[in-house]
Amino acid sequence: MAAERRPPRGSTIVPGLAYSALGLRTLTVIWLTVSLTLVGLALWRGHLWLWVAVGLWWIGTGYDAWRRLEGRRPRLWPAVLIALAAIYGVGWEVTEIHPLAPFERFDKMRPYLIALTQPDLLTYPTERQVLRIPVEVPCIHAPSPKEVRGEARVWLSADCAQPGDLLTLHGEGFPTGPSLELWWVNPIGERQRILQEGRPLSPQVDTMGRFQTTFIAPRAVPLGFEPPPGQSQTHFLELHIVRVIGGPRPSEALLEVAEKMGETVAIALLATTFAVLIAAPLSFLAARNLMGGSPLTRLIYYAMRGFLNIVRSVEPLIFGIVFVVWVGLGSFAGMLALMVHSIAALGKLFSEVVEHIDPGPVEALTATGANRLQVIRYAVVPQVVPEFVSFAVYRWDINVRMSTIIGFVGGGGIGFRLSEWIRLSAYRQVATAVIGIALVVMALDYVSAQVRRRIV
Amino acid sequence: MPLIVDRLTKIYPDGTRALHEVSFTVEDGEFVAIIGLSGAGKSTLLRCINRLIEPTSGRVIWNGIDITAASPRELRKIRRQIGMIFQQFNLVKRATVLTNVLTGRLGYVNPWLSLLGYFPPSEVQRAMRALERVGLADLADKRADELSGGQQQRVGIARALMQEPRLLLADEPVASLDPVLAHSILRYIEELNRKDGVTVLCSLHFLDLVHRYATRVIGLKDGIKVFDGRPDEIDDRRFKEIYGQEAERIGG
Ligand SMILES: Nc1ncnc2c1ncn2[C@@H]1O[C@H](COP(=O)(O)OP(=O)(O)O)[C@@H](O)[C@H]1O
Numbered sequence: 001m002a003a004e005r006r007p008p009r010g011s012t013i014v015p016g017l018a019y020s021a022l023g024l025r026t027l028t029v030i031w032l033t034v035s036l037t038l039v040g041l042a043l044w045r046g047h048l049w050l051w052v053a054v055g056l057w058w059i060g061t062g063y064d065a066w067r068r069l070e071g072r073r074p075r076l077w078p079a080v081l082i083a084l085a086a087i088y089g090v091g092w093e094v095t096e097i098h099p100l101a102p103f104e105r106f107d108k109m110r111p112y113l114i115a116l117t118q119p120d121l122l123t124y125p126t127e128r129q130v131l132r133i134p135v136e137v138p139c140i141h142a143p144s145p146k147e148v149r150g151e152a153r154v155w156l157s158a159d160c161a162q163p164g165d166l167l168t169l170h171g172e173g174f175p176t177g178p179s180l181e182l183w184w185v186n187p188i189g190e191r192q193r194i195l196q197e198g199r200p201l202s203p204q205v206d207t208m209g210r211f212q213t214t215f216i217a218p219r220a221v222p223l224g225f226e227p228p229p230g231q232s233q234t235h236f237l238e239l240h241i242v243r244v245i246g247g248p249r250p251s252e253a254l255l256e257v258a259e260k261m262g263e264t265v266a267i268a269l270l271a272t273t274f275a276v277l278i279a280a281p282l283s284f285l286a287a288r289n290l291m292g293g294s295p296l297t298r299l300i301y302y303a304m305r306g307f308l309n310i311v312r313s314v315e316p317l318i319f320g321i322v323f324v325v326w327v328g329l330g331s332f333a334g335m336l337a338l339m340v341h342s343i344a345a346l347g348k349l350f351s352e353v354v355e356h357i358d359p360g361p362v363e364a365l366t367a368t369g370a371n372r373l374q375v376i377r378y379a380v381v382p383q384v385v386p387e388f389v390s391f392a393v394y395r396w397d398i399n400v401r402m403s404t405i406i407g408f409v410g411g412g413g414i415g416f417r418l419s420e421w422i423r424l425s426a427y428r429q430v431a432t433a434v435i436g437i438a439l440v441v442m443a444l445d446y447v448s449a450q451v452r453r454r455i456v
Numbered sequence: 457m458p459l460i461v462d463r464l465t466k467i468y469p470d471g472t473r474a475l476h477e478v479s480f481t482v483e484d485g486e487f488v489a490i491i492g493l494s495g496a497g498k499s500t501l502l503r504c505i506n507r508l509i510e511p512t513s514g515r516v517i518w519n520g521i522d523i524t525a526a527s528p529r530e531l532r533k534i535r536r537q538i539g540m541i542f543q544q545f546n547l548v549k550r551a552t553v554l555t556n557v558l559t560g561r562l563g564y565v566n567p568w569l570s571l572l573g574y575f576p577p578s579e580v581q582r583a584m585r586a587l588e589r590v591g592l593a594d595l596a597d598k599r600a601d602e603l604s605g606g607q608q609q610r611v612g613i614a615r616a617l618m619q620e621p622r623l624l625l626a627d628e629p630v631a632s633l634d635p636v637l638a639h640s641i642l643r644y645i646e647e648l649n650r651k652d653g654v655t656v657l658c659s660l661h662f663l664d665l666v667h668r669y670a671t672r673v674i675g676l677k678d679g680i681k682v683f684d685g686r687p688d689e690i691d692d693r694r695f696k697e698i699y700g701q702e703a704e705r706i707g708g
């Protein structure tokens with residue numbers, strides 16, 4: 001700073017002015033940007049302490065400018081600290097950071113954690129014997145116990161009930177092996193499991209072959225089928241005696257997870273393959289060393305670069321939403337989403353590989369009179385193929401992870417089912433899916449690492 | 457038909473003047489050594505002749521054709537008659553020796569078939585003959601990077617042979633090799649020059665090699681031609697003109 005053109009001391013009252021008077025262009029711009037940011041934040045959030053921060057920032061930078069003016073060492077850090085504190089303060093508030101939430105709300109997570117230890121993997125083929133007891137709803141006459149005889153004998157504490165009434169079911173002469181389930185069937189045949197505290201009720205038979213269980217008569221009148229006043233409808237209580245007849249089988253959830261994981265891997269495989277086929281030629285157009293020749297090729301190079309960078313910056317999930325609207329729900333939409341993103345991601349990586357090849361063979365083959373395509377075919381392709389393959393395998397691996405997610409927006413694969421199970425709070429099925437995803441992803445991770453290690 | 461280099465100048469985009477108004481004429485069958493310190497412009501000169509590097513100004517005329525004015529298609533036709541070998545051999549390392557040799561023929565074969573990797577049997581036989589000539593026929597199926605440096609340079613020569621060149625540009629072909637190997641490589645080039653009558657332009661590092669093989673020497677210093685004559689004309693004064701006052705002559 002020129003001493004003879006020293007700005008007046010008073011200019012430090014408006015710090016930005018002092019900086020510009022001192023000829024510190026960068027600092028002036030920074031000061032202006034930070035000041036505008038802080039004032040903007042203060043206007044937006046409307047907190048008094050933000051205005052205080054604005055004031056302190058001004059004082060701090062004014063102090064710094066004054067020191068510079070006096071020819072002393074700059075001291076900007078207090079002002080910078082204040083600005084950072086204000087910005088992080090607002091950030092903290094906006095992010096609604098609540099550090100205790102994970103602990104306070106642990107009960108929301110517990111069922112999932114428990115389910116992880118007991119995923120829905122196996123089922124046992126069963127045979128069920130059904131005993132039906134009619135129940136009149138609502139009670140018109142005085143209730144009397146209702147008995148059903150079979151091999152075993154069961155009786156209900158009343159032959160009619162209002163929804164919400166307590167009913168007790170007794171049983172005698174039951175074998176201890178089979179498990180028991182209670183179902184309620186309404187007049188149009190809809191069946192619902194009888195629950196107790198949210199869990200399916202399963203009465204336990206004692207050593208004498210007897211059981212007794214109390215439950216609440218559910219509200220099961222179908223909409224539009226309400227009985228006319230003064231009349232009742234016949235519902236049924238069903239007691240299912242469920243015998244296991246044979247060894248374990250894969251559960252429905254397990255079969256479905258397996259099938260959907262297969263679908264997920266296939267979506268990723270096709271997306272990656274198509275992407276490689278498209279990205280490989282494009283990458284040559286996006287490689288500086290091959291496209292430096294003429295203004296036209298350089299234009300193509302920049303256009304290609306720009307295209308790849310823009311497409312790459314869009315998350316596959318967003319493409320997923322777009323393609324679900326475009327081509328409809330399902331795997332094809334997911335495949336397209338992953339493919340488009342992969343084309344850009346691979347195109348960029350491939351073009352960097354091409355840019356780092358040994359230029360010697362290119363020079364040598366150009367000198368023999370080979371044309372551009374021949375040079376690419378014989379001098380470039382052999383150099384890049386191993387790395388292309390390595391990146392492609394890696395991309396496949398990434399795409400498998402992504403395609404598990406893309407199902408959440410309707411792009412097929414396991415994600416779609418998983419999102420449904422989460423909505424239905426089907427904890428054990430969620431656990432099955434999560435475990436399935438983890439296993440497949442880990443396996444592919446390993447395979448892809450091995451393949452890449454062998455190639456490069 | 458002679459090779460005429462006429463006031464050839466190359467200024468790189470960064471402003472480096474690598475060649476300045478270099479002119480000379482080479483008659484058919486000459487073996488011209490290009491000498492000069494590293495950075496003198498030897499590589500630039502050789503590459504300007506087949507336009508691997510575009511000259512800034514000046515002309516290169518060969519067989520009566522102005523190479524510097526040739527269209528891309530004409531240029532490829534010209535290039536396929538000009539063999540080139542390099543200090544770093546510039547082989548495709550992951551390809552086989554045979555494929556490397558065949559690529560020397562790319563300017564002649566059907567371009568579309570060649571993209572599919574197909575070469576007619578006659579060309580494969582030609583490649584085998586070229587390999588026999590440099591004594592490597594039994595290594596045809598090896599990967600190029602499995603060969604020693606001397607062998608790789610012989611593959612480079614075989615690749616140039618495939619072009620049936622009338623002119624051979626060699627950019628320090630033996631600078632990465634042991635002195636013993638250097639002679640064996642240069643003898644192949646000499647044989648091409650003597651037997652097949654191929655004109656040779658070859659940049660060289662060691663004066664003893666120049667004396668042994670060249671019929672003529674062109675000396676470059678900072679992109680300017682400072683010497684043009686017979687090898688035995690390089691006396692101490694000439695030597696210092698080319699290599700600078702501090703340089704000392706070893707042997708030669
Ligand atoms: N691509 C390039 N861009 C800029 N300068 C270059 C380039 N290639 C070579 N040069 C410069 O041109 C001069 C001549 O280089 P070169 O022809 O390689 O000399 P030589 O082969 O005799 O060692 C050197 O100063 C070198 O640094």
Ligand SMILES: [Mg+2]
Nearest residue numbers: 495498499500
């Ligand atoms: Mg050189």
